[in-house]
Amino acid sequence: MSDIEQYMTQVGRQARGAARAMSRAATAAKDAALRAIAAAIEAQQAELLEANNKDMQAGRDDGLDAALLDRLELNEARIAGMAEGLRQIAALPDPVGGISDLSYRPSGIQVGKMRVPLGVLGIIYESRPNVTADAAGLALKSGNAAILRGGSEALHSNQAIARCVHAGLEKAGLPAAAVQVLETVDRAAVGKLITMPEYVDVIIPRGGKGLIERISAEARVPVIKHLHGVCHVYLDDEADLEKAIQIAFNAKTHRYGVCNAMETLLVAEGIAERVLPELSGMYLEKGVELRGCQTTCRLVPAAKPATQEDWDTEYLAPILSIRVVKDVDEAIDHIAAHSSSHTESIVTENYTRARRFLREVDSSSVMVNASTRFADGFEYGLGAEIGISTDKFHVRGPVGLEGLTSQKYVVLGEGQIRQ
Amino acid sequence: MSDIEQYMTQVGRQARGAARAMSRAATAAKDAALRAIAAAIEAQQAELLEANNKDMQAGRDDGLDAALLDRLELNEARIAGMAEGLRQIAALPDPVGGISDLSYRPSGIQVGKMRVPLGVLGIIYESRPNVTADAAGLALKSGNAAILRGGSEALHSNQAIARCVHAGLEKAGLPAAAVQVLETVDRAAVGKLITMPEYVDVIIPRGGKGLIERISAEARVPVIKHLHGVCHVYLDDEADLEKAIQIAFNAKTHRYGVCNAMETLLVAEGIAERVLPELSGMYLEKGVELRGCQTTCRLVPAAKPATQEDWDTEYLAPILSIRVVKDVDEAIDHIAAHSSSHTESIVTENYTRARRFLREVDSSSVMVNASTRFADGFEYGLGAEIGISTDKFHVRGPVGLEGLTSQKYVVLGEGQIRQ
Numbered sequence: 072m073s074d075i076e077q078y079m080t081q082v083g084r085q086a087r088g089a090a091r092a093m094s095r096a097a098t099a100a101k102d103a104a105l106r107a108i109a110a111a112i113e114a115q116q117a118e119l120l121e122a123n124n125k126d127m128q129a130g131r132d133d134g135l136d137a138a139l140l141d142r143l144e145l146n147e148a149r150i151a152g153m154a155e156g157l158r159q160i161a162a163l164p165d166p167v168g169g170i171s172d173l174s175y176r177p178s179g180i181q182v183g184k185m186r187v188p189l190g191v192l193g194i195i196y197e198s199r200p201n202v203t204a205d206a207a208g209l210a211l212k213s214g215n216a217a218i219l220r221g222g223s224e225a226l227h228s229n230q231a232i233a234r235c236v237h238a239g240l241e242k243a244g245l246p247a248a249a250v251q252v253l254e255t256v257d258r259a260a261v262g263k264l265i266t267m268p269e270y271v272d273v274i275i276p277r278g279g280k281g282l283i284e285r286i287s288a289e290a291r292v293p294v295i296k297h298l299h300g301v302c303h304v305y306l307d308d309e310a311d312l313e314k315a316i317q318i319a320f321n322a323k324t325h326r327y328g329v330c331n332a333m334e335t336l337l338v339a340e341g342i343a344e345r346v347l348p349e350l351s352g353m354y355l356e357k358g359v360e361l362r363g364c365q366t367t368c369r370l371v372p373a374a375k376p377a378t379q380e381d382w383d384t385e386y387l388a389p390i391l392s393i394r395v396v397k398d399v400d401e402a403i404d405h406i407a408a409h410s411s412s413h414t415e416s417i418v419t420e421n422y423t424r425a426r427r428f429l430r431e432v433d434s435s436s437v438m439v440n441a442s443t444r445f446a447d448g449f450e451y452g453l454g455a456e457i458g459i460s461t462d463k464f465h466v467r468g469p470v471g472l473e474g475l476t477s478q479k480y481v482v483l484g485e486g487q488i489r490q
Numbered sequence: 491m492s493d494i495e496q497y498m499t500q501v502g503r504q505a506r507g508a509a510r511a512m513s514r515a516a517t518a519a520k521d522a523a524l525r526a527i528a529a530a531i532e533a534q535q536a537e538l539l540e541a542n543n544k545d546m547q548a549g550r551d552d553g554l555d556a557a558l559l560d561r562l563e564l565n566e567a568r569i570a571g572m573a574e575g576l577r578q579i580a581a582l583p584d585p586v587g588g589i590s591d592l593s594y595r596p597s598g599i600q601v602g603k604m605r606v607p608l609g610v611l612g613i614i615y616e617s618r619p620n621v622t623a624d625a626a627g628l629a630l631k632s633g634n635a636a637i638l639r640g641g642s643e644a645l646h647s648n649q650a651i652a653r654c655v656h657a658g659l660e661k662a663g664l665p666a667a668a669v670q671v672l673e674t675v676d677r678a679a680v681g682k683l684i685t686m687p688e689y690v691d692v693i694i695p696r697g698g699k700g701l702i703e704r705i706s707a708e709a710r711v712p713v714i715k716h717l718h719g720v721c722h723v724y725l726d727d728e729a730d731l732e733k734a735i736q737i738a739f740n741a742k743t744h745r746y747g748v749c750n751a752m753e754t755l756l757v758a759e760g761i762a763e764r765v766l767p768e769l770s771g772m773y774l775e776k777g778v779e780l781r782g783c784q785t786t787c788r789l790v791p792a793a794k795p796a797t798q799e800d801w802d803t804e805y806l807a808p809i810l811s812i813r814v815v816k817d818v819d820e821a822i823d824h825i826a827a828h829s830s831s832h833t834e835s836i837v838t839e840n841y842t843r844a845r846r847f848l849r850e851v852d853s854s855s856v857m858v859n860a861s862t863r864f865a866d867g868f869e870y871g872l873g874a875e876i877g878i879s880t881d882k883f884h885v886r887g888p889v890g891l892e893g894l895t896s897q898k899y900v901v902l903g904e905g906q907i908r909q
Contacts, residue, residue, distance in 0.1 A: 091826065094850070094852065178869060182869075182871065185848065189882050190882060273883060313905070314905030321907035322907075431513070435899060437604075437900050438599075438900070445903075450599070462712075464608065464692060465712075467606075467897060468898060469899070477886050478886060479855065480856070480865070480887040481855075482855060482865075486837075487859070487861065488740035489861050
């Protein structure tokens with residue numbers, strides 16, 4: 072066994088042991104740990120900034136681009152944000168141990184479901200060091216142990232945050248091994264992490280599409296993955312035009328580089344002439360490049376013709392593809408063919424079409440008369456999220472504390488035996 | 491592409507198309523299909539028996555053992571059972587489309603979760619042809635499409651049942667491709683089925699440990715698996731002795747070859763002398779071989795010494811391993827080390843220990859004062875089950891209609907945009 076395999080086996084064994092202690096930890100102890108970690112992060116601000124400075128310097132020396140350096144940077148506001156996020160997680164209800172659907176059966180036994188932690192989470196992420204605190208907090212509150220593998224460029228920052236996490240866990244009497252941040256940047260560590268089902272129950276990759284596809288292909292444990300967001304807004308011909316324009320504008324321009332931004336606008340032909348000229352003027356003024364179908368290009372002279380590829384592209388940029396469709400059926404068909412099953416929204420006042428869109432569109436979030444930008448754990452009231460699952464299995468959409476748990480059956484009897 | 495790959499790709503494409511139609515099928519249409527399939531199965535009894543007769547003859551020629559031949563056999567009672575099972579599924583509530591937790595958020599949007607089908611199920615099973623009808627029924631009612639791969643020894647029987655399924659689907663106006671029973675016995679078909687995530691959303695293997703381990707190792711789609719059941723009963727020293735003896739006897743001897751039968755009995759040392767002599771007499775009279783720890787062998791002279799391997803063995807036979815433990819802590823530790831996380835039961839009148847056992851034992855079913863034999867979809871009120879998941883991911887324990895669905899977020903707004 073190589074050194075890295077030995078190291079990972081030890082990490083895995085410690086995590087498995089800690090997971091058992093975490094699964095039965097009292098809510099008060101977990102909340103105390105979260106608040107102690109928040110306090111440690113605030114108290115260690117100088118050390119965190121110093122560690123981050125090393126990473127930033129190395130990043131500049133390595134020629135990281137401005138966007139990456141921005142994600143890598145910790146400053147006073149971001150450190151305060153990490154502490155605040157942990158206190159918010161402490162304030163959320165504890166999902167573990169909740170029993171639902173407890174009911175009597177004809178045999179006399181009472182059957183229900185108890186919410187339980189998944190066990191050991193393997194979380195793999197890139198650059199942003201504040202994910203270390205967020206992920207540790209969500210894992211801890213949901214009663215799981217976690218093995219965190221951050222980006223190599225953030226190694227010093229992540230280790231400094233890890234020290235705060237361990238101090239907080241120990242202060243609350245919980246095992247420090249409940250959250251382990253890998254101390255190696257060897258890529259073989261990831262290879263081992265995703266192929267040791269005896270120690271790891273689920274892998275959660277956060278990062279670019281390349282990372283996630285590689286991990287999904289090679290993992291031998293379940294993966295909760297967030298692939299990409301080709302999100303659609305459909306403006307129905309029975310839409311309230313003012314709402315239609317506001318939602319379509321907000322969904323594209325509120326932020327460009329996010330997975331819940333709209334990438335394709337579908338417009339019913341019955342309102343295209345009334346909506347597209349005004350809306351495209353707003354987009355163009357904002358600097359959004361428009362790529363459209365034939366009808367769109369006729370109505371919006373500034374739009375370029377869209378290629379077949381455009382309908383499947385997540386731009387993450389001020390670019391929008393626009394297609395005029397006949398009706399809600401053609402919109403649903405377009406979405407079925409091109410969506411990444413992340414988030415889609417219909418704007419309509421028509422009751423039946425709203426209901427059909429909600430039922431028939433197979434995406435992790437389906438909306439009526441709201442901007443796709445609302446697809447987010449905080450906006451949904453989950454308190455925090457570890458990612459947005461574009462899978463259907465286990466959990467779909469924003470993944471909060473509940474998504475990091477499972478349910479087991481509990482049976483309460485008075486001596487019942489099978490006849 | 492080989493012929494078999496081409497065939498499987500076509501099957502997959504048809505299933506994906508049918509899945510979309512099934513996901514929006516009305517409850518009434520699905521129930522009508524289930525009842526029409528039941529009627530077809532009854533009407534085609536002679537044809538089913540004739541097809542089964544071919545399989546039985548081939549099985550005898552191939553030298554299948556008596557147990558396998560018994561599982562393979564269809565008779566009038568089993569055919570009636572299939573039809574009855576389908577009518578029971580028709581009578582269950584439709585899980586699809588149910589919306590829960592719909593609540594307003596500070597932004598004014600209303601957020602909830604809608605239950606949706608998983609999509610396409612790939613179900614791989616052995617010998618028993620009635621699984622074809624059960625699996626088709628559960629897939630259909632939960633709004634999924636299914637690709638079924640039965641055992642090669644049951645090919646004629648399964649094809650005959652498939653004809654009834656298709657007749658019923660068509661009668662109800664649903665696509666026949668919603669349930670496809672593979673017409674090939676080529677093992678390469680399974681290899682392709684478990685590695686085409688573009689067409690298959692989840693694999694459910696039912697069969698021996700070897701089959702399930704091979705599929706889990708090679709699958710490139712999620713697997714809901716039922717590995718094995720090393721189930722424990724712990725008799726606490728504050729147990730009601732009468733209940734303790736009845737439950738321990740029932741859990742082992744009600745049926746031997748089932749996954750929820752007890753394989754290891756744990757007895758608190760405080761009651762071992764009062765319980766073990768009487769209980770072991772009952773077991774021995776029933777022909778159960780006893781293998782025990784040192785203390786057990788002292789109290790029960792007929793018991794052989796258990797080896798280390800015994801504590802991890804699923805006998806599926808009239809054999810029981812018995813260990814005397816100090817207390818509930820040692821029982822929970824033994825279970826954590828040796829259980830397959832299927833089903834465990836504590837017999838006690840002590841409130842605190844019952845609560846601790848329920849919370850701390852990490853199994854798909856955890857019981858107090860009830861026989862492990864109750865771990866079953868029918869007994870739990872699921873109506874039917876497609877298997878018992880020993881995984882924690884997605885679903886744990888008996889998997890009924892709800893386990894074959896996921897939840898997506900739905901957002902209802904009046905024009906809200908992100909600020």
